[in-house]
Amino acid sequence: MSATTTPLPGIPGAWKLPYRGKVGMACLIFAESAIFTIFVVAYLFYVGKSLSGPTPREVLETPIFYTVCLLSSSLTVHFAGKLLERGRRGAFLLLWVLTIVLGALFLYGTGQEWHRLIYEHGLTISTNLFGTTYYSLVGLHAFHVTAGLIMLSIVLFFGLAGRVGPEQSARVDVLSLYWHFVDAVWVVVFTVVYVLGR
Amino acid sequence: MSSDVLAIQNAEAASRPWVETLHEWVTTVDHKRLGILYILYALVFLIIGGIEATIIRIQLMRPHNDFVSPQVFNRMFTMHGTTMIFFVAMPILFGFANYLVPLMIGARDMAFPRLNAFGFWLTALGGFLLYFSFVGGSGLYGAGSAPDVGWFAYAPLTSRAFSVGHSADYWTIALLVSGFGSISTAINIIATILCMRCPGMKLSRMPLLAWLNLVMAGMVILAVSPLTAAQIMLSIDRYLGGHFFDTQAGGSATLWMHFFWIFGHPEVYVLIIPAFAFASEIIPVFSRKPIFGYPVMVAATICIGFIGLSVWAHHMFTIGMNSYANSFFVFTTMAIAVPTGIKIFNWLGTMWGGKIQFKTPMIFCIGFLLQFLIAGLTGVMMSVAPFDWQLGNSYFVVAHFHYVIVGGILFCLFGAFYYWFPKITGRLLNETLGKLHFWLFAIGFHLTFDSMHIPGLLGMPRRIYTYEPGRGWEIWNLIETIGVFVQGIATLIFVANLVLSYFNGPKAGNDPWDAWTLEWSVSSPPPVYNFASIPTVASRRPLWDLKHPEDPDSHYE
Numbered sequence: 001m002s003a004t005t006t007p008l009p010g011i012p013g014a015w016k017l018p019y020r021g022k023v024g025m026a027c028l029i030f031a032e033s034a035i036f037t038i039f040v041v042a043y044l045f046y047v048g049k050s051l052s053g054p055t056p057r058e059v060l061e062t063p064i065f066y067t068v069c070l071l072s073s074s075l076t077v078h079f080a081g082k083l084l085e086r087g088r089r090g091a092f093l094l095l096w097v098l099t100i101v102l103g104a105l106f107l108y109g110t111g112q113e114w115h116r117l118i119y120e121h122g123l124t125i126s127t128n129l130f131g132t133t134y135y136s137l138v139g140l141h142a143f144h145v146t147a148g149l150i151m152l153s154i155v156l157f158f159g160l161a162g163r164v165g166p167e168q169s170a171r172v173d174v175l176s177l178y179w180h181f182v183d184a185v186w187v188v189v190f191t192v193v194y195v196l197g198r
Numbered sequence: 199m200s201s202d203v204l205a206i207q208n209a210e211a212a213s214r215p216w217v218e219t220l221h222e223w224v225t226t227v228d229h230k231r232l233g234i235l236y237i238l239y240a241l242v243f244l245i246i247g248g249i250e251a252t253i254i255r256i257q258l259m260r261p262h263n264d265f266v267s268p269q270v271f272n273r274m275f276t277m278h279g280t281t282m283i284f285f286v287a288m289p290i291l292f293g294f295a296n297y298l299v300p301l302m303i304g305a306r307d308m309a310f311p312r313l314n315a316f317g318f319w320l321t322a323l324g325g326f327l328l329y330f331s332f333v334g335g336s337g338l339y340g341a342g343s344a345p346d347v348g349w350f351a352y353a354p355l356t357s358r359a360f361s362v363g364h365s366a367d368y369w370t371i372a373l374l375v376s377g378f379g380s381i382s383t384a385i386n387i388i389a390t391i392l393c394m395r396c397p398g399m400k401l402s403r404m405p406l407l408a409w410l411n412l413v414m415a416g417m418v419i420l421a422v423s424p425l426t427a428a429q430i431m432l433s434i435d436r437y438l439g440g441h442f443f444d445t446q447a448g449g450s451a452t453l454w455m456h457f458f459w460i461f462g463h464p465e466v467y468v469l470i471i472p473a474f475a476f477a478s479e480i481i482p483v484f485s486r487k488p489i490f491g492y493p494v495m496v497a498a499t500i501c502i503g504f505i506g507l508s509v510w511a512h513h514m515f516t517i518g519m520n521s522y523a524n525s526f527f528v529f530t531t532m533a534i535a536v537p538t539g540i541k542i543f544n545w546l547g548t549m550w551g552g553k554i555q556f557k558t559p560m561i562f563c564i565g566f567l568l569q570f571l572i573a574g575l576t577g578v579m580m581s582v583a584p585f586d587w588q589l590g591n592s593y594f595v596v597a598h599f600h601y602v603i604v605g606g607i608l609f610c611l612f613g614a615f616y617y618w619f620p621k622i623t624g625r626l627l628n629e630t631l632g633k634l635h636f637w638l639f640a641i642g643f644h645l646t647f648d649s650m651h652i653p654g655l656l657g658m659p660r661r662i663y664t665y666e667p668g669r670g671w672e673i674w675n676l677i678e679t680i681g682v683f684v685q686g687i688a689t690l691i692f693v694a695n696l697v698l699s700y701f702n703g704p705k706a707g708n709d710p711w712d713a714w715t716l717e718w719s720v721s722s723p724p725p726v727y728n729f730a731s732i733p734t735v736a737s738r739r740p741l742w743d744l745k746h747p748e749d750p751d752s753h754y755e
Contacts, residue, residue: 024313034419035426035427042457050448125439128448132441
């Protein structure tokens with residue numbers, strides 16, 4: 001019965017398989033991409049089909065500054081990971097905090113835009129097809145940013161408690177993969193909503 | 199060695215109060231226990247879904263019948279479809295994947311054991327929510343109001359105006375929640391297969407079951423996510439006043455159809471590919487030959503996975519798409535028959551010249567081969583758009599997909615039960631009862647679903663509450679209903695066999711079928727840790743190598 005332990009011919013010297021965290025996150029990203037694809041398709045399908053105003057051209061303003069914030073947070077999170085790998089914890093924490101601040105700024109930007117749309121232009125999710133598709137697509141993305149910020153903050157707390165060292169760098173990389181995904185989705189959402197959809 | 203360990207465990211188990219055992223099962227993260235939980239959960243819903251099917255069939259047994267009211271009839275076909283797809287077929291296949299994949303690739307557990315438990319309990323919550331609609335759909339005064347929008351819930355039937363109360367919301371939330379469960383399980387299966395294989399288990403040496411479940415999990419990720427998105431949109435429409443599927447505000451009902459079938463058709467392959475996986479393990483063992491054309495089988499499966507994602511609109515020929523869309527979906531649908539045909543020939547090639555043993559798992563798989571072939575042929579018939587215009591939404595369609603799901607998937611599943619029950623419980627199922635189960639079920643199946651094609655051809659639409667006499671439908675509907683009862687009796691025999699054999703069946707030993715994959719190298723049932731020491735493999739049939747050191751497979755692969 002212990003037969004399975006019998007060594008068989010042809011054992012490879014080094015047996016190395018991919019890290020499960022990375023594979024798991026990659027799969028999650030595929031699943032999330034499929035969800036976003038459906039929302040993007042719905043958005044594009046309904047561009048210009050609203051029966052009443054306001055229209056995107058009338059009310060949307062391109063959020064250049066906040067987009068720059070979010071996209072540069074991808075850089076900070078990447079370099080934070082690199083620094084952690086080299087054991088430079090202090091620099092890692094600094095860049096990590098910067099990532100969170102940039103992400104939070106972006107979220108604030110979304111909130112501000114929504115506030116303006118709702119109170120100045122009276123556009124809500126039930127106003128017309130534009131409102132329905134706009135709030136759900138941008139909202140779905142903002143939800144992912146929020147989830148990312150929560151996870152980044154958890155790492156920050158552990159980091160401040162001195163529990164995040166180079167040995168956790170593979171795990172931190174998994175989270176940073178998610179954050180890159182959130183940024184990449186924003187590129188698509190930005191293109192669809194603010195460039196193609198107007 | 200493993201059996202010594204097992205004896206100690208049993209002694210411990212005997213002295214434990216049942217509350218502790220229950221607590222262990224509820225909090226378990228062991229892939230084998232979660233697998234068993236999935237399977238038991240699905241079996242309960244199989245009985246419930248079967249009862250719903252029986253109610254539908256009794257209602258349609260003769261013209262002008264009023265066994266149930268039209269409202270109840272609508273709820274029954276909605277609940278039957280939703281239950282069978284989401285809370286029987288998916289969990290039972292996930293259960294087998296959970297149980298078997300780590301054992302077959304020489305791993306001690308799944309890649310993310312806690313995520314695994316999370317996935318199961320989400321699925322369980324989804325099923326509970328769906329059935330809670332019977333009491334919660336319209337609050338207590340409207341008790342009994344389950345969803346009645348059909349399993350694909352076309353807009354605008356799901357809008358507030360046509361689905362008052364909360365029954366449609368329970369349907370939405372149930373699918374959303376169980377969808378998250380399915381996606382997390384699929385992620386887990388992929389990570390397990392890619393990252394947890396034992397040394398020497400290269401992708402090209404993996405058992406076909408693992409390969410096919412890898413493709414299945416990939417399809418779950420790409421197919422269930424769109425459904426999740428669509429359900430979120432539907433919830434936005436119903437709760438926040440959105441207009442995604444609201445035609446009054448410029449929304450499109452067709453968009454829902456597209457979104458649903460982008461999920462709906464790959465879903466069929468999500469269900470059939472694990473069934474193929476069972477056949478690919480069972481047929482070689484009982485033909486006493488290695489699988490014929492292993493690399494081609496893998497390639498064909500991946501092909502099915504890809505083409506399966508691009509055939510969805512063949513469900514929508516009758517809504518009037520343009521001729522380019524029609525032609526595209528006609529061709530992709532026909533093309534998918536090619537890799538599927540390759541698989542059938544490979545199974546036949548495996549059996550050809552083999553020393554076939556007609557044990558119960560094998561005869562279920564042979565039944566599957568014949569029935570799945572017929573199901574595929576009616577599928578190719580309906581891939582022709584003009585033919586579909588004639589028969590779309592008729593009982594011919596119902597007969598076709600039940601031929602796939604019952605004749606194909608369920609037969610393979612029964613085969614899998616007879617094949618792996620000894621591994622899971624340590625006892626063999628009774629062969630005589632098994633053969634009786636097979637023959638009765640096959641007879642019942644053919645009575646019901648062969649005859650169902652004919653009223654379809656004669657113009658009987660699906661989901662019809664009742665019909666006029668004198669259209670030539672009566673006799674066929676009567677035969678269908680009789681067949682349902684034969685299948686019901688066969689299923690009872692199966693359940694009896696499971697229960698009786700669990701307590702009194704002959705001891706199976708480690709390897710009752712003289713099989714070749716790693717799960718048969720450990721004790722039955724396997725110890726919690728699966729493998730005392732992680733095995734090393736050198737070929738696709740590690741146990742063959744072990745039993746035949748003079749002529750191992752590794753010399754030829």
